[in-house]
Amino acid sequence: MRNSFIFIIIANLFLMYTSIFIIPQTERGIILRFGKVLRNYENKPIIYKPGLHFKIPIIETVKMLDARIQTLEIQADRYLTSENKDLMVDSYLKWRINDFSRYYVATGGGKSYQAETLLKRKFSDRLRSEFGRLSVNDIITDSRGRLTVDIRDSLNKGTSTNELNKKYNSNTTTKTKKIFNIKHFIINANSMTALGIEVVDVRIKKIELPNEIFEAIYARMRAEREAVARQHRSRGQEEATKIRATADKTVTEILSEAERTSLILKGEGDATAAKIFANAFNQDPGFYTFIRSLRAYKESFKTNGDIIIMSPHDDFFNFMKAPTKLHKKN
Structure with a gap:
């Protein structure tokens, strides 16, 4: 018990x-x-x-089921503009569940990865469609904010209500397969509402050109910069040649003027020296002869040593003889 x-x-x-x-x-x-x-x-x-x-x-x-706002990172992909130009777009979106029952059924038991896969595909299609009708200038300038709002609204609402009503009234098969009617509110099966999801925000983080276009642009910019650099270098070389020629001309003129002045001064100095020597010779010819002989002896012995082959009776040796003999001879 x-x-x-x-x-x-x-x-x-x-x-x-x-x-x-x-x-x-x-x-x-x-x-x-x-x-x-x-x-x-x-x-x-x-x-x-x-x-x-x-x-x-x-x-x-x-x-x-998670009721928080979730962030879905969209891998950067290539999109074509209305001008047939490629752009690499990096973006993300924020979403949350607004109909938990519908979300559970649509994602096969509340599988978040399946919901994110559907979100990525629909977002990529919508973004591709929006980029296809805009130019690069529209995308880069003031249209980005409006672009993200349009993408968010189109993801949440899908096709316009008039188109849905036409489909709903024209074909019951399409009605039952593609459109849900809950309390007189028509939901497009292509919208996120049909998955029980609300897209809260869409943001574009970065828009840039593909790598190959970047390389082409950089190559062109590099070529343009190199052309400008070559132009500047050629102008610099031209100016340097002009400056160098002017400097060489100035140097030549200065040297010529200096040489002319030095020759004039040298001539004047030689004339003055000759005049002094002439005056000194006239005052005492014997002393002048003696001094000139001593200088001659110095220069001769410096170059030829102490061997001189000359006649001993030559006048060159007058001042090397004994004073008595020199006196008698004079």
Whole structure:
């Protein structure tokens, strides 16, 4: 009896534990009963907000879905403008779940990677379409803000309402396959609303030219800069040649003038020296002869040593003879 009571208590605790679930603040929950989303009496999916909730054990299971705004990075890709020019566009978008039941069904059980794959594909198609109708100047200047808003609205709304109504009224097959009607509100299956997703924001981080175009532009810029550099160098060489020629001319004139002046001064000095020597010779011819002989002796012995082959009776040796003989001879 006691064992049965313990078993009942444990079973009740287990049922209580499995019937209680907590939704975190950043998530929302839906209950699946036999694999189908639990709905209320108005046939609307029941969305459980953060807090403590109860479910039927075993029969019902809880699926948690992230309610925060999420960021999806779009890999840089090549897009063609209306001018048939390629641009590399790096972008991202922010999205969140606004219909958890629809999101769960559309993504095969709330698989975020599947939702991101669909988002990337639809965003790329829409961005390609928008770039195709704009020029490079429109994209780079003031149209980027309007461009991102148009892309966001087109992702959320899809095709215009008039087109949807035409499709809805013209073909029931198309109606049932491509358009959902919930409380008289038509949802385009090509929009993110059909996936239970709302695109909050779209941003373009960077727009640049492809690498091969960059290289061509850089090559052209390099060639232009080199041409300008060659032009400047040629002008510099021309100016340098002119300056060098002017300097050489000035140097030649200065040297010529200096040489002329030096020759004049030298001539004047030689004339003055000759005059001094002439005056000195006239005052004392013997002393002048003696001085000139000493200089001659010095220069002769310096170049020829102490050997001179001359006649001993030559007048050159007069001042080397004894004074008596010199006196007698004079």
